[in-house]
Amino acid sequence: MVEAEKIAKQLDLKLIDGEYEHDKWLAAVRGHEADQERGARCLICYKFRLDTAADMAKKLNCQYLTTTLTTSPHKNAAAINQIGESSAAPYGIKFLIQDFKKQDGFKKSSALSRELGLYRQNYCGCEFSVRD
DSSP: OHHHHHHHTTTTTTOOOOOHHEEEEHHTTOOTOOTTTSSSSHHHHHOOOOOOOHHHHHTOSSSOOGGGGSSSTTHHHHHHHHHHHHHHGGGEEEEEEOOTTTTTTHHOOOOOOOEEEEEESSEEEEEEETOO
């Protein structure tokens, strides 16, 4: 969480740090530990994360929700956006469909990370994808 705190401070943003629910996440992806990157485990993870974000967005009375997950060239933006819409809908929130890697989004995010001195890992963060 250090990098999120760093950028929130630099950009004067309020950071809302949700609970780390590793056991619930493990239960959600159980049986998919050996899936390849971009497989079913990733779709389950996107749903888990976006459901949690939608719940928090509703609690904060937000009208819109989106995700930076689509910045990565390794992520399926269409799938993420579809899951985002289905996660937001039950809460009456609109999901802002984006593919942030378009128009050099990934390149710009990488340059900004270097400029701000942010650490960038070379895997999604999942303990199963780190092995790949």
